Amino acid sequence: MTALRSRRRERRGSRPLPSFGLTVAAVLVAAAAALPLVYLFVRAASGGAAAWSVVLRPQTAEVLTRTVALVVVVTAAATVIGGALAWLTERTDLPLRRVWTVAAALPLAVPSYVAALALLATAGPGGALSSSLSLEVTGFTGAALALTLSTYPYVYLLTAAALRRADPALEEAARGLGRSPSAVLREVTLPLVRPAIGAGALLAALYSLSDFGVVSLMRLDVLTRVIFQQYRTLFDRTPAAVLGLLLVVLTVIVLIGEARARGRAAPRAAPTASRPVGPVALGRWRAAAVAFCALVVGLALVLPVGVLIYWIARAETGVGLDAGIVAPALGSLGVSLVAGFAAVLAALPVALLVVRSPRPWTRALERLSYGANALPGVVVALALVFFAARYLGAVYQTLALLLFAYVVRFLPQALSGARTALAGVNPRLEEAARALGRGPRSAFAAVTMPLAAPGLLAGATIVFLSTMKELPMTLLLRPIGFETLATEVWSATSVSAYSRAAPAALLLVAVSAPIVLRMVVRRDGARAEAEALGAG
Amino acid sequence: MSPRLAVLFLALVSVALAVGCGGGAGAGDDDPQRLTVYSGRAEELVGPLYERFERATGIQVDVRYGDSAELAATIAEEGPNSPAEVFFSQDAGALGAVASAGGLQPLPPDLLERVDPRFRDPEGRWVGVSGRARVVAYDTRKLKPAQLPDSIFAFTDRRWRERIGFAPTNASFQAFVSAMRITVGDARTLAWLKGIKANDPVLLDNNIQTLEAIARGEVEVGFVNHYYLYELRAERPDLPVENHYLRAKDPGSLVNVSGVGLLSDSPEAKRFAQFLLDVEGQRYFATDTEEYPLIRGVRSDEKLRPLDEVQGPELTLGELGAKLPSTVELIREAGLTP
Numbered sequence: 001m002t003a004l005r006s007r008r009r010e011r012r013g014s015r016p017l018p019s020f021g022l023t024v025a026a027v028l029v030a031a032a033a034a035l036p037l038v039y040l041f042v043r044a045a046s047g048g049a050a051a052w053s054v055v056l057r058p059q060t061a062e063v064l065t066r067t068v069a070l071v072v073v074v075t076a077a078a079t080v081i082g083g084a085l086a087w088l089t090e091r092t093d094l095p096l097r098r099v100w101t102v103a104a105a106l107p108l109a110v111p112s113y114v115a116a117l118a119l120l121a122t123a124g125p126g127g128a129l130s131s132s133l134s135l136e137v138t139g140f141t142g143a144a145l146a147l148t149l150s151t152y153p154y155v156y157l158l159t160a161a162a163l164r165r166a167d168p169a170l171e172e173a174a175r176g177l178g179r180s181p182s183a184v185l186r187e188v189t190l191p192l193v194r195p196a197i198g199a200g201a202l203l204a205a206l207y208s209l210s211d212f213g214v215v216s217l218m219r220l221d222v223l224t225r226v227i228f229q230q231y232r233t234l235f236d237r238t239p240a241a242v243l244g245l246l247l248v249v250l251t252v253i254v255l256i257g258e259a260r261a262r263g264r265a266a267p268r269a270a271p272t273a274s275r276p277v278g279p280v281a282l283g284r285w286r287a288a289a290v291a292f293c294a295l296v297v298g299l300a301l302v303l304p305v306g307v308l309i310y311w312i313a314r315a316e317t318g319v320g321l322d323a324g325i326v327a328p329a330l331g332s333l334g335v336s337l338v339a340g341f342a343a344v345l346a347a348l349p350v351a352l353l354v355v356r357s358p359r360p361w362t363r364a365l366e367r368l369s370y371g372a373n374a375l376p377g378v379v380v381a382l383a384l385v386f387f388a389a390r391y392l393g394a395v396y397q398t399l400a401l402l403l404f405a406y407v408v409r410f411l412p413q414a415l416s417g418a419r420t421a422l423a424g425v426n427p428r429l430e431e432a433a434r435a436l437g438r439g440p441r442s443a444f445a446a447v448t449m450p451l452a453a454p455g456l457l458a459g460a461t462i463v464f465l466s467t468m469k470e471l472p473m474t475l476l477l478r479p480i481g482f483e484t485l486a487t488e489v490w491s492a493t494s495v496s497a498y499s500r501a502a503p504a505a506l507l508l509v510a511v512s513a514p515i516v517l518r519m520v521v522r523r524d525g526a527r528a529e530a531e532a533l534g535a536g
Numbered sequence: 537m538s539p540r541l542a543v544l545f546l547a548l549v550s551v552a553l554a555v556g557c558g559g560g561a562g563a564g565d566d567d568p569q570r571l572t573v574y575s576g577r578a579e580e581l582v583g584p585l586y587e588r589f590e591r592a593t594g595i596q597v598d599v600r601y602g603d604s605a606e607l608a609a610t611i612a613e614e615g616p617n618s619p620a621e622v623f624f625s626q627d628a629g630a631l632g633a634v635a636s637a638g639g640l641q642p643l644p645p646d647l648l649e650r651v652d653p654r655f656r657d658p659e660g661r662w663v664g665v666s667g668r669a670r671v672v673a674y675d676t677r678k679l680k681p682a683q684l685p686d687s688i689f690a691f692t693d694r695r696w697r698e699r700i701g702f703a704p705t706n707a708s709f710q711a712f713v714s715a716m717r718i719t720v721g722d723a724r725t726l727a728w729l730k731g732i733k734a735n736d737p738v739l740l741d742n743n744i745q746t747l748e749a750i751a752r753g754e755v756e757v758g759f760v761n762h763y764y765l766y767e768l769r770a771e772r773p774d775l776p777v778e779n780h781y782l783r784a785k786d787p788g789s790l791v792n793v794s795g796v797g798l799l800s801d802s803p804e805a806k807r808f809a810q811f812l813l814d815v816e817g818q819r820y821f822a823t824d825t826e827e828y829p830l831i832r833g834v835r836s837d838e839k840l841r842p843l844d845e846v847q848g849p850e851l852t853l854g855e856l857g858a859k860l861p862s863t864v865e866l867i868r869e870a871g872l873t874p
Contacts (some may be wrong), residue, residue: 059874125738126752219739226874232606233705233873235633235861237613386613393617480572480598480619491601494741495580496748 018357019440025349030368032346033408036375036383037248043386044245047238054239055246067222067250070144070215071208077148078204081296082155083197088289090163091189093279095286100293101160105153105520107300109512111469111486112150113213114505117493118304119146120217121311142218147208149300154207155200157520162196163189172278181280202258209251210376212472217493223247224378228472231382241386244379251374308506315499325503328483332468332508335399335484339406340464343414344456346407351418356427366415373412380409381476402477406467413466414459421455422448465515468508570596571804572619574611576604576626576707577794578744581767581825588820589811595804603742604630604707605864611799612637621800622808629711631662631797632857640797643809650813651830655793658854664793665812666821667828669846670712671779672788673758673765675750684757684780688716688788691757692731700737701746701755704872708743708761708792713867714859716787719849722866729870739872744768750777759788762840766826784847791848792856793830 044051054060088094089101107115122129123137130136137145166189174188175181212224221229223243230240282289347369354366372380384405388396395401425448433443471486478487485504492501575582579601586597600620602610608630611618623640625631634640640661648660655664672691674684685691691700703709716725738755740746746758747768762779769775782788796812798805811817818829828836828843836843867873 059871063874125749125754216741221874229705229874232603232609233864235609235612235864237609389610389614389617396614396617397619480600491579495578495744497580 018353018362022349022353026353026362026365029346029350029411030365032404033369033372033411035387036380036408037371039387040241040244040248040379040383043238043241043383047236047242051236051238051242054242060243060246063221063223063226064246064250066140066220067209070140070147070220070222071205071254073144074147074151074208075201075205077144078152079155079197079201081148082152082157082200082204083159083193085152085156085293085296086159086163086193087185087189088293090160091185091280092282092289093286094282094289094293096290100297102517102520103297103301104156104293106513106516107149107297108153108157108519109509109516110150110301110304111213111489111505111508111512112146112207112211113217113471113489114308114509115149115300115304116142116146116214116217117489117498117501117505118307119299121307121498122303138218139220140218143215143220143222145299146214146218147204147211149296150214151204151207152296152300154203155197158196158200158203159193162193166192184280198258198261202254205254205258206251206373209247209254210378212376212378213490223250224376224472227378227382231476237386240382244382247376247379248374251376255374305506305509308502308509311498311502312506315502324500325485325488325507328485328488328504329507331482332484332486333511335403335406336464336467339403339410339467340414340460340462342403343407343410343463344418344460346411347414347418347459348456351415351422355419355422366419369415370412372409375409377409377470377472378476380405381473385476397477397479399479399482402474402479402482405473405477406463406470409470409473410463410466413462417455417459417462418452421452421459424455425451461515465512468511569594569804570598571621571802571808572598573600573622573624573808574607574620575599575601575624576607576630577601577624578742580744581763582624584824585812585817585820588816589808592811592816593804593807595807597808603705605705605710605860608633608707608860611639618799621798621802621805623797623799624794624812625662625707625797626794627707627711627792627856628662628664628795628853629714629792629856629860629863630707631795632657632854633860634797634799634857635659635661636857639799641799641801641805643798644806647806647809647813650832653852655830655853656795658852662795662797663809663813664795664830664853665809665817666794666825667830667843668708668761668763668792668794669781669828669841669843669848670708670788670790670792671760671762671781673747673750673760673777674780675753675756676776676778677753678756681778681780686783687786688759688782689728689786692728692735694735696757697735698737699756700732700735700758701740701749702737702759703740703742703746704867706742709759710860710863710867711792711856712759712787712790714856714863715790715849715851717859717863717866718851718855719785719787726866726870729867729872733871737872747775747777751775761792763826766839781841781846785849787849789846789848791828791843791846793853794827 085100085104089097089104094100119137119142121127123133123135124130124142125136125138127137170192171184171188174184179187210224212228215222215225216228223246227240227243227247230243231237350366350369353362384401388401392401429451430443430447433447434440438446468484469486471490474484474487475490478484485508488504489501489508492498492504573586579599586599589595590597600607604626607620607623608625611620611623611634614620623631623634631640635657642660643663645660648656648663651663651665655667656662672684672688713725713729716728738749740749743760743764744767746755746760747764749755750758751768751772765775765777765779768777796809798809813831815831815834818831818834821827822829822834822836826837826840828840864873
């Protein structure tokens, strides 16, 4: 009877019940993803009134205001710069358009703390050019500048992709009807790409909210840095947990705000075929447009790479290339490879469940797994340090715990890749294999996996890249003696040993650059990948 | 699985294993030839000392570096799960805090007796291994010694506005504030902290950054320990920074120690404490880090003002530990830490 019913369901082909094993795996993954947040709540709740009084301090209000101001300024600046670059490269007769198309995205390969270091070295207090420029880039200005330079590529990539996909007929019709170029931009183009700009702005906001390296280097007391400082200096670490929750709340507010805004924007039908729109002539603005592109790319890409090369060249006795870099480089590569692979493995059951059996409870599991998007690295690290030091002595200060943290933190990136990949595979193909006598696992391995592999690999690549650059979790959770390129940069700069920091930083850029390049060149994938990347 | 994927997978796993074996060195608690040290002293200063210990004894040392106060809090958080066997602290206060939390084993009397009672725990749970004086480092391009006050209390004067730098989270700074509380009371200490805060100081992460801030002209004076200057000067002989000693008994001329406490009663841990107080360890502090050795027969470097002539406030270092948690709160209350 049961067999008959299930066969009938299968024949109908609608929403078969997911297998027991798959369900258990997906539930375990979602539970693991929720663990840091749950424990943070438990810890904060156990603190009592004394710990919670931290929320009511006037200093906390100052820190909150500063944090929000930074996020707003960075998001606005990144949106304007990224949007302008996208329009210039996609819709105008900008000279050297193809060069700018790639160059504008490449700063994604420069970790934000490296961008901050370069700014400090040239225009920071006592920097090489500070006195001649008579300015000091540090504190709020410095952090906002460094973060803008690191986050505008998200807006740029997403907006440029949307512009390429947009139906050119609309803009051409408006132009044909005698509208000026600026009117076309305002009334037609902007509304077309508004959802993409919004998605990019969200990434910029989340990034600046969770950033730790830049604000520490610029000595700006925003929430992430304050949490880290409290953790480092106070004997009672519960206030740090309470502030961590506050940071989570801010992140959730940003996420909800974006979801609301997106909900209001009317979805637009995708064009059947896209072709390039006739470019807008920049005319006398050409020189200004080129200067703008050069300034942005110069500050975000040329300056950091130039400063790093200068530091290496300046170091007297080949400090740059000694054996000291081998261990951190191997450490970085090793954990990043494993984290990328493990994150995709963890994402698979959840993605399969939600793609193959879309029901309310599977969607809830998926949403839970995306929850790490609301957890900045500092918060994940803090929760896991607390939890493991008290209850899991065996994994405390082991690579296993660090890898667990990476997987939890970057699961959303792997998940969005896995979801897209699996949704693109027609389940009928696997069913056909089953009908031809394959078992469920064999059919999945022989048919679905190979088809989904490129998408899964893309997800793993993004997690790899994020793990390479990750700083706060690595600092707090790494085992004794374990170094990555990021921690090497960090420890060297904390004692102002820039020539020691430079090779590690340059290596980070060198490993990331080809991945970013591939993303830009394979234009179609850019959107999903930039979106996933933003979660880091 | 296609052959290519299989190869990729195998490669991944082998890398993972290689990394895992290389990095999973932390759990050496029971291994007789390993020792886990939580080091509140920077790698630049004491890294070679651990190497000398390894060469001399064949015991391999796993070191977790961090700020002394941070490591003391970490030990408290970890409780019985702590992998630390030795706590090598930058100051006496952090050691005292761990001791009063009940984390430290008693030290053998013969070891304690090598050091003057001023520089060790009255209850014998930690012992100082090197001495250091609090000083005011200053920019020699902008200031002459005569322009510097002889008391730390003078720096709340408005003329020092935007000219001071220090690291409010640093354990040695915290110890100095504890010393001020012991000598002049909490009210006057808080007033001093607020006065400094009102002068818009540049707040840094550590002592080396403080000296760097002076060297690049961001600030003119910095509250630091005396020996960081020599560490930087070794690389840059023309560094435009000099140390200024404050008057005797001023809290700003506190003589503190770096010291060790044992969290484990393993012979390796005792061997390490002994090594630091043997002639070889003491000579390292005298010649390599420019600190004051604390056993008889080893002399400090000639360019340092002799330890007998540096007179700090009247207190015993053992008092600092109990004060540390409330000192950290006081510094926060003054608005110097968030």
